[in-house]
Amino acid sequence: MATLFVENLTVADFSYLHPKRGMVGESWLVDLELSGDLDDQGMVFDFGHIKKRIKQIIDDSVDHRLLVPVDNDQTTIAERDNATSLEWVYRGGTIRMVAPSQSLLLMPGPEVSKASLTLYLMELIQTVVPANVAEVRVVLREEDTGTAPFYHYSHGLKKHDGNCQRIAHGHRSSIHIFENGRRSRYWEKLWADRWEDIYLGTEEDLEGTYYIDEIPHHRFRYDAEQGHFELVIPEDHCYMVDTDTTVEQLAAHIAAQLADEAPGKHFRVRAFEGVGKGAIAEAGENLPGKTHSSWLSGASVI
Numbered sequence: 001m002a003t004l005f006v007e008n009l010t011v012a013d014f015s016y017l018h019p020k021r022g023m024v025g026e027s028w029l030v031d032l033e034l035s036g037d038l039d040d041q042g043m044v045f046d047f048g049h050i051k052k053r054i055k056q057i058i059d060d061s062v063d064h065r066l067l068v069p070v071d072n073d074q075t076t077i078a079e080r081d082n083a084t085s086l087e088w089v090y091r092g093g094t095i096r097m098v099a100p101s102q103s104l105l106l107m108p109g110p111e112v113s114k115a116s117l118t119l120y121l122m123e124l125i126q127t128v129v130p131a132n133v134a135e136v137r138v139v140l141r142e143e144d145t146g147t148a149p150f151y152h153y154s155h156g157l158k159k160h161d162g163n164c165q166r167i168a169h170g171h172r173s174s175i176h177i178f179e180n181g182r183r184s185r186y187w188e189k190l191w192a193d194r195w196e197d198i199y200l201g202t203e204e205d206l207e208g209t210y211y212i213d214e215i216p217h218h219r220f221r222y223d224a225e226q227g228h229f230e231l232v233i234p235e236d237h238c239y240m241v242d243t244d245t246t247v248e249q250l251a252a253h254i255a256a257q258l259a260d261e262a263p264g265k266h267f268r269v270r271a272f273e274g275v276g277k278g279a280i281a282e283a284g285e286n287l288p289g290k291t292h293s294s295w296l297s298g299a300s301v302i
Contacts, residue, residue: 001134003035004044010055012140013274014105015154015170016067016112017088019074021197022237023066023095025154025170027274028114028140030058030121036133045133053128061124064163065105066097067112077106083227093215093234100227103166114140142172143275149185149192150174155200155245156229158222167220167229173278176270177258187267191254199231199238200245209235247273248281255283 009030018024032054036044068086070077076087084104088095109116121138129136156167163169177187207221207230216235223229243249251271258267266284273279 001035002038002044003033004047005034006032006047006050009050010058010063011275012058012062013169013171014062014065014067015168017069017075017095018090019072019111020091022088022090022092023154023168023170023199023233024197025152025172027143027172028117029143029275031139031141032125033135033137033139034129034133035135035137039130039132045129054125057124057128058121062105062117062121064166064169065103066099066166066168067105067107067117069109069111069116070106071108072110092237093217094212094232095234096230096232097168098228098230099167100229102226103163103168103229143174145174148174148176149188151192151195151198153195153198153200156205156220156222156231157244157246158202158205158224158229159244161225163226165224165226165229167222167231171272171274173272173274175254175272177254178268179258179262180266181268187258195239197237199233200250201238201240202244203240203242206240246279247271247277248279251279251281252283255281259283259285 009032012028012030015023015025034044038044068075068077074089078085079101082101083098084101085098107116107120118138118140122136125136125138150173152170152172154168154170156169157164175188175191177184177191179187201218201220205220205222207219210217210219217232218235218238220231221229241249241253243253251269254271255267255269264285268280268282270280271278
């Protein structure tokens with residue numbers, strides 16, 4: 001039996017519900033191994049088909065969704081027509097959501113973890129590989145950022161024509177901040193702490209603030225191409241901006257905030273959106289009254 005492997009097959013960007021942390025944005029790289037007998041081409045499985053079939057099925061089932069563990073006492077779920085409503089009660093408050101069913105992945109088990117998602121993906125991939133493939137192995141891993149700070153955030157982009165419009169999807173993202181041309185771990189750590197397990201909300205989408213069990217919660221609501229979205233989430237797990245939460249706007253926001261907090265200095269921000277991509281913005285002394293942003297592309301993945 002032969003084995004082939006593909007590293008960095010795709011990056012799954014999603015959010016999930018955690019028993020203590022609430023809604024957590026995540027980005028996991030996907031590595032794949034397939035073992036089986038060689039076919040009449042001398043292959044286990046054509047690499048071209050791996051990209052087309054397996055990457056696509058992972059992206060369609062997990063990417064840009066909210067992953068919900070259904071066998072957990074903290075979860076209440078109701079489905080009607082093509083919409084799903086859920087409630088998740090945790091120590092920080094209550095998360096309530098109404099959204100098209102395609103924007104969630106309801107997973108068996110009491111928690112969402114690398115182990116549970118790995119098992120789910122292995123069973124899913126087994127349905128699309130040829131009969132000669134006897135074993136599928138999946139490895140999920142975070143990007144290795146060394147000791148550099150990172151944060152987990154969730155958001156939704158109602159104007160996006162793809163799956164980014166879903167109100168609860170997220171990323172695990174690095175941030176690089178340069179103060180007067182020198183990288184600053186101080187500012188990077190400050191923003192990583194500020195946006196730890198955060199929901200980034202747009203002022204325009206905020207319908208109101210309400211109390212649930214004496215805890216203030218924000219309620220977001222919007223309509224997008226895929227349908228109607230609502231989200232209730234504890235106020236202290238939110239960070240509000242007055243723009244859409246695209247990575248270009250977020251980079252510009254961070255740069256502008258830094259310039260306000262440390263006047264007389266120049267800042268350059270590289271804000272990542274998940275793995276290997278993001279935006280650059282600059283603000284401060286050398287750029288009075290304005291910021292610049294640009295798209296940042298990292299190494300491509302298969």
